[in-house]
Amino acid sequence: MVYTSLNHIQGKKGSRWAQFLRDIGTENLLVVAIDAAKFTHKAMVCNFYGDILVKPFEFDASMTGFDAIKRIIEIEKEKHGKEKVIVGIETTGHYYEDLVRRCHTVGYHVRIINAATTAQERQALLNWAKTDNLDLMAIVQSILHGRGTSSELSSGKVYTLQKLTRARRELVNEQTMTQNLIRMHMDHIFREYQGKSIWIKGKREHIKPFSDLFGKASLFMMRNYPHPSDILALGEAGLRKLSIRENLKLRDDCIKTLVEFAKESISQSKDHVEVELFLLTQKLDRLDLLKEQIKVLEEKIEDLFVETEGAMILSVPGIGVVTGAELFAEMGEISDFTHAGQLIKMAGTNPIVKQSGGRKPTYYGISKQGRRPFRNIVYQVGKSLSTNNPEMKEKYLALKDRGKLTGQAYIAIGNRMIRLAFSMIRNQTLYQTRQENYVLLKELSKKLRTKNVKKFYEKHVSLSSGLSA
Template sequence: MGFKKNNQSLNNIQGKKGSQFSSQLRGINLERVLVVAIDAAKFFQKALLCNYFGDVIEKPFFFGVDKNGINHLCSLIENAKGQIQAERIFIGVEATGHYYEDIVRELGKRGYGVTIINAATTYEERSSALNWSKTDDLDLYAIAHALIQNKGMENKLPEGIYRRLMTLTRARRNEVRKRALVRVHIRTLMDHIWRDFQGYVEIKNNKPEKKLIFSKFWGKPSLFFLENYPHPSSVLELGIEKLLQLVKEKKLRIKETTIHTLMKVAEQSIVKSKEEVSAELLLLKLAVQDLKRLDENVSILEKEIEEALLETDGRLLLTVPGIGVATAAEFFSELGDISQYEHAGQLIKKAGTNPIIIQSGGTQGFYGRISKQGNKNLRFMVYTVGKCLATHNKDLRPYYEKLKERGKHARKAFIALGNKFIRIAFSMLKHKKPYESKQSEYSIFQEIKKKLIYTKMNTYLNIALAA
């Protein structure tokens, strides 16, 4: 039984994406379809022009990402278009770092639509290309092949508030990662300088118990001593009275018992002399300065992110227990404008977290690994959100625990929960409605209030009402 013509768009094996692609090719001589493959890089961009069957029209050539280079590329496209009397043009570029963005943007200004192709897709195509090609232009052939087979990811760069949030949140994530490395470095240095500063051991009834001098190692009081008195001899030279006076002057808010503990640990610690660890002390001083700078950078970025997020519908995500400002902003920006999507499944495919169904010989199929044919940054956020919800969301944690009981690895369960949240978030953003919790103690106002740091008190209620 055939399908009705007006239902053809609903029955392509690749869904909506395949329907749109096939509608552009239906009834056209495929020799008149121009394919432009672009391999983006920092300095040397390369392109290849061929028809739908892979017949080369313009051999691989280099061009620059400037006005002359883009004009040269466009002139060759137009020449090839006239040469084969092209009725359709498909342009594809691999998402390599951020180098492809200027190409997509400039070609868009000249009226060309560009499909962005995931690096994982071109990797698979490049591997298969080894069977039929032995040239140095495998990347271009892989991009062209992926384009011909409609394996593109998307064809629109983030704009406006989405781009701003994406830039800010990715920068914050980068600063947080650098800060984590600096913190590890500081702990390593303190292992050599004064190991017990990070924690000491008390043995009672032949049972060891770890004790802390400061409840928060990265808090203001601890950082003050790391920066100014990182060696026990320096603390002992000051004495109890001077330490208490110093704490009061610097407004460190340390209990007197903490100072006594610090002195006790300093007296009992076995350490090298200052001269022996002079190199480590210098490195520690530099590392603490780096840490303070990174802390300031993160604070500046988080303030900007909070202000930007509250200007968007992404603030609705703050009503979800377990989703903080930075996570909500990054997740929202990586999702992008959801108005161009009809259902949440398309966003899951955009992330590349959709599981691949493996089936053969009429046997019952099963879900294998995720496809990874999508945006790697969104994929990372799906995992991150799933992990946060599994820990802090009482409504969704049972779903995670159920997956674990069925034998799912924690990472796979996090991704599955992240996919579930994509569906929830899609509905929330589409209908502009807050999260609905089944917990009796849940309050939208309190949920938002505890997450916002830089927003004034009198705006909490307005945001809650807007949500």
């Protein structure tokens, strides 16, 4: 009998695990549970029926520690006549990764257990406590119930791309925090610099000197002339000369607004905000560094992404290099998935359905049971497509007409993109559209540097289909 993903209640993963047990026989299996940590791991050895053969013991997180646990495993394996060793390891930070690699090299069958799974197993033990011994019992229980995955650790270009995109996301978050601190310092130095409310014809309007607080002109002024007294010392004539000399392109209304706001500023004198001025300079330096680091990372991401099979999704209008790279990196290797719904579940953007008896199903919010970074990029993809892709924008508006909230519509469009990306990557097909003005070369030229446009055509576009596009 052939066991397919439809034969088991846990799908392909469950079918593979069940077949593994049938082939080896549960009586021939030795189960090792490992609770990974930074310096000292803890382990326990059992048979497949849960009988403890070696009580919980510690070993250090180094090669000497691994050799020690390997000796114990081999002794118990020979003592009890076991053929195969199953090692269950909880995904604790990144500390488990070296153990997984070493276990694979010596031929152990590794089951990687999600921390959320062990938490549920601890609850099943009806014990509110959390200790290393309870964690080991929860890992064993997870293995006995067929939880976890036998997949090896991510590697190759997809894994590298995931590390790069997540590193960029951290830098972007840090950049946002730095910008918020700059806003705070400017509130103390020149409160009105970010704008103020003015009554015009009985209505209150928010007037800002700069449309972009972190644009070239605004950053120059914050670094060199941040205080109202600096603006008043220059005056309108001095600001115009400065604008010409530094190519700031300050408009007349911007200059007049700056001078007017400086005259009426409620901020303290320059002597009283000396510390704020010092901290502002530091934060501006930090912002410049972050921008440069993000730029370098984005170039590296682009160079790598265009070489992967996931680069096909760059042919979709509304999907930029960074967004597309993040989506593909979080999807990972799709060869282990049979349909896009599995990826949607992995992201945790699948809707919760409740149904009982003959009643109609009720759809609640999304499950949020998957990876948070994956879920975040699905939302961002949906948001981008809803604005920049004409066909997806139609579907977005249709969802809004049906009463969907904005966030719900973004998630729905993001899920649709997962299905589209899954199909495009698996079949290695470019985006198909009814748009008359769509030209692949034009679309790619907006997103990629010239050398990478050429590389995309060489790697992903055939002479018969691509050059005519």
